[in-house]
Amino acid sequence: MRTIQLHIRSSLPSNLHPLWELARNVWWSWNSNAINLFRRINPQEYEASGPCPLKLLNTLPSSTWDSLKEDDGFLEHLSEVYKEFLDYLETGTNKVTDYKNSNTIAYFSMEFGLHESIPLYSGGLGVLSGDHLKTASDLSLPLVGVGLFYSEGYFRQILNKDGWQIENYDVNDPFYLPMQLMVESSNKPILVDVEIAGTKIYFQIWKLNVGKIPLYLMDTNVPENSGENRLITSRLYAGGQELRIQQEIILGVGGTRALQKIQIQPSVYHLNEGHSAFLTLERISQLIKKGLDWQEALIAIKGTQIFTVHTPVPAGNDVFPAQMLAHYLGDLYKNYGIPDNEFFNLGRPPDNHAEFSMPVFALRTSGHRNGVSQLHKRVSKKIWKPLWPDLLDSEVPINGITNGIHTRTWLCNELVELFDFYLGKGWDAKLNDLAIWKRIENIPNTEIWNIHMTRKSRLLSSIPKSYLSPEYLTIGFARRFASYKRGNLIFRDIERLKKLMQNKERPIQLIISGKSHPADHLGKEIIQSVVKFIQNENLNSNIVFLENYDMQIAHKLVRGIDVWLNTPIRPLEASATSGMKVAINGGLNFSILDGWWDEAYHEDLGWCIGTREMLANESLRDERDAQSLYDTLEFAIVPLYYSSKVPNEWIEKMKKSIATLTPRFSANRMLMDYTNQSYLPAAKFYEKWSMHSTEQIDALKRHINNVKELKEQWLQVEVTRVELKPSDTVNVGETVTLQVEIYSPFPENWLEVNLVFAKSDNNKSEIINKDIVIPCVEKDSGKKFIYVTLLETTNPEIRTYNIRVCPNPILFPEHLDLNLVAR
Ligand SMILES: *Cc1c(COP(=O)(O)O)cnc(C)c1O
Numbered sequence: 042m043r044t045i046q047l048h049i050r051s052s053l054p055s056n057l058h059p060l061w062e063l064a065r066n067v068w069w070s071w072n073s074n075a076i077n078l079f080r081r082i083n084p085q086e087y088e089a090s091g092p093c094p095l096k097l098l099n100t101l102p103s104s105t106w107d108s109l110k111e112d113d114g115f116l117e118h119l120s121e122v123y124k125e126f127l128d129y130l131e132t133g134t135n136k137v138t139d140y141k142n143s144n145t146i147a148y149f150s151m152e153f154g155l156h157e158s159i160p161l162y163s164g165g166l167g168v169l170s171g172d173h174l175k176t177a178s179d180l181s182l183p184l185v186g187v188g189l190f191y192s193e194g195y196f197r198q199i200l201n202k203d204g205w206q207i208e209n210y211d212v213n214d215p216f217y218l219p220m221q222l223m224v225e226s227s228n229k230p231i232l233v234d235v236e237i238a239g240t241k242i243y244f245q246i247w248k249l250n251v252g253k254i255p256l257y258l259m260d261t262n263v264p265e266n267s268g269e270n271r272l273i274t275s276r277l278y279a280g281g282q283e284l285r286i287q288q289e290i291i292l293g294v295g296g297t298r299a300l301q302k303i304q305i306q307p308s309v310y311h312l313n314e315g316h317s318a319f320l321t322l323e324r325i326s327q328l329i330k331k332g333l334d335w336q337e338a339l340i341a342i343k344g345t346q347i348f349t350v351h352t353p354v355p356a357g358n359d360v361f362p363a364q365m366l367a368h369y370l371g372d373l374y375k376n377y378g379i380p381d382n383e384f385f386n387l388g389r390p391p392d393n394h395a396e397f398s399m400p401v402f403a404l405r406t407s408g409h410r411n412g413v414s415q416l417h418k419r420v421s422k423k424i425w426k427p428l429w430p431d432l433l434d435s436e437v438p439i440n441g442i443t444n445g446i447h448t449r450t451w452l453c454n455e456l457v458e459l460f461d462f463y464l465g466k467g468w469d470a471k472l473n474d475l476a477i478w479k480r481i482e483n484i485p486n487t488e489i490w491n492i493h494m495t496r497k498s499r500l501l502s503s504i505p506k507s508y509l510s511p512e513y514l515t516i517g518f519a520r521r522f523a524s525y526k527r528g529n530l531i532f533r534d535i536e537r538l539k540k541l542m543q544n545k546e547r548p549i550q551l552i553i554s555g556k557s558h559p560a561d562h563l564g565k566e567i568i569q570s571v572v573k574f575i576q577n578e579n580l581n582s583n584i585v586f587l588e589n590y591d592m593q594i595a596h597k598l599v600r601g602i603d604v605w606l607n608t609p610i611r612p613l614e615a616s617a618t619s620g621m622k623v624a625i626n627g628g629l630n631f632s633i634l635d636g637w638w639d640e641a642y643h644e645d646l647g648w649c650i651g652t653r654e655m656l657a658n659e660s661l662r663d664e665r666d667a668q669s670l671y672d673t674l675e676f677a678i679v680p681l682y683y684s685s686k687v688p689n690e691w692i693e694k695m696k697k698s699i700a701t702l703t704p705r706f707s708a709n710r711m712l713m714d715y716t717n718q719s720y721l722p723a724a725k726f727y728e729k730w731s732m733h734s735t736e737q738i739d740a741l742k743r744h745i746n747n748v749k750e751l752k753e754q755w756l757q758v759e760v761t762r763v764e765l766k767p768s769d770t771v772n773v774g775e776t777v778t779l780q781v782e783i784y785s786p787f788p789e790n791w792l793e794v795n796l797v798f799a800k801s802d803n804n805k806s807e808i809i810n811k812d813i814v815i816p817c818v819e820k821d822s823g824k825k826f827i828y829v830t831l832l833e834t835t836n837p838e839i840r841t842y843n844i845r846v847c848p849n850p851i852l853f854p855e856h857l858d859l860n861l862v863a864r
Contacts (some may be wrong), residue, residue, distance in 0.1 A: 064094035149317035160194030178252030186256035204572030293319030315399030344726035348407035445711035502602025517602035549747035607632035
């Protein structure tokens, strides 16, 4: 039997046509006026559609449009929203520093969480990518997203009677998704191909509009492929390594080819996690075609490549056996003229010769690297130190750019309106202006509290068959059930928990939600144990488990919860972002000092669990953290919440938390950091060595020769004398002159001499806790150079410094990667 599908679109009257445009751009999802517009068409059908405006428009009968086209109120609303939309798109000049519009940034990610109706994400990584695109749009950064189109997305979670997770996959028809197929002038889909394991795999390209930002999605589901190959991109994080490596080749190599095919020439590439790192191969091959050899090409692309590392676990998951790599990628790198061994070496962890690690490969081929919180930066430096054997931990070239969230996506409407009134309209365009956030103090406590209670009631009433009451302290815990997140820590002492929760006057309610990766048996067991606890201990009226955690549930939870609990094993939570979503809505964080909370925590803003000490003994550690959790609940959180009907001290905390954390952990701040620390220097590098002219190719070849010379003669570089004047012991207030004498065979500007602060015996010297560049003041006729700097002394202490000589980063942007250091 043959089946064929016919898609029939609604035919809207011409004065309603702007609805199509609005529905085809994700912009609607973070704009309350647009949401209200679609909702008023038919509130029930709006919710039932996902909510997904495109589905709504293609579901309602023609009679709806016949009456709407004459509804003046609606038409006025529509033209207002449509004007807002066009105005938004037109504010085209970018508001970020002096980043040039011509330097396109290509942002690659395995997942994008834009909205619950667009199922291209599994969790935090995807939501971060989605928020990155939305914020790039707000700031008019010239960025394009690159990802995969998963027709079956990530799984929908159902728990069976035993609390065991069942995974269901729904088919997502592109008909209902706000994307268009990229087509040739003849209207045929543009096809791109990649050779994988000896077979040409074809894919088409979808374009999804995120405000001003296009997101391009590769899709292998085309008739030109065999049945099996059509399914390569059908599901996110499903299947084994064989499928994963093929998806990653399509994403990295295919995505780069697709951009070229549609005539987008990025200056800068940003890899969100290592999944897309094969793009390096394609970029190198494009330069080889322009006459570079592969090592020259590597240097050229490296300076323009940014890698954001997420996993704080050294092994990570994204590691392929070398043989598998040769099988799937062999054709590609042989055609590229890269010797097998040299290519493998780039991805080989120092301690394992049979594996190819995507994060290692990405770290070695990207000139800019960052972790996603300040703690995660320090942890990453330690983990990846073996890749830079000559550097100290602190010198390992990995930055910290703490994650942030797209405020308008996560903030509830009621607070948007309240902020419009008390902070002044336009506050969201000036998120980084701290003076604006001080105005939160002016909001009367009862106003904020009433909004919070309304949101909380709405959350609780949306839970079917729930006994929860909005009067009671309500805690939320929702995230992936990976074992390091310790989803069951709160159940460690079940008697104490029961006593606390079932207290007659001051009960506690808990809402839990979260999926476990399909292959993570341990994670599923934790979910099951949680569900069993609730059943066996008769905690149904205090605890609910919400199935199928996704962005829709996240939205409701973060806007309605009193307290947000997070209990990871420190320091395994790279950042986490859900606590930020809670904070901007007035919820209070109660968490282990890990990820973002390690840098955000202050006693005025919320609570911490445990201490920063990382105990090796797991049982002692869990016991300490659980006790701290119960104690803080019993003696701090519960009394404060129940102090009165309108708990003023609690509300003061909410206000401080909103005012302090909203600007600091916004994606606006995050993108400014990326722009200043990574995008701008990468774009400058591109402009200098962008390979468009023969002069630039020649400059690059000269550069490579200089690097060769550096390597050959480096051993001659020597620190011959270090002196402190007047003496190495002085009184506070005296200025000390540091003089360093260096012997070097190179021109003076080839070297940079740094004073690296190692430690202070009383930790008072934070201000000077930065590398200082010591200028050269003198060179004698031979090969001796004198470097001098002045040191201020403000506190009595003993300071330890290191002197470090390395290639000058201005001439050699890859300076720390050359492993050329003299001390
Ligand atoms: C924000 C969000 C996450 C991130 O969770 P963390 O544990 O805070 O990293 C995961 N899933 C969904 C659906 C989210 O909205």
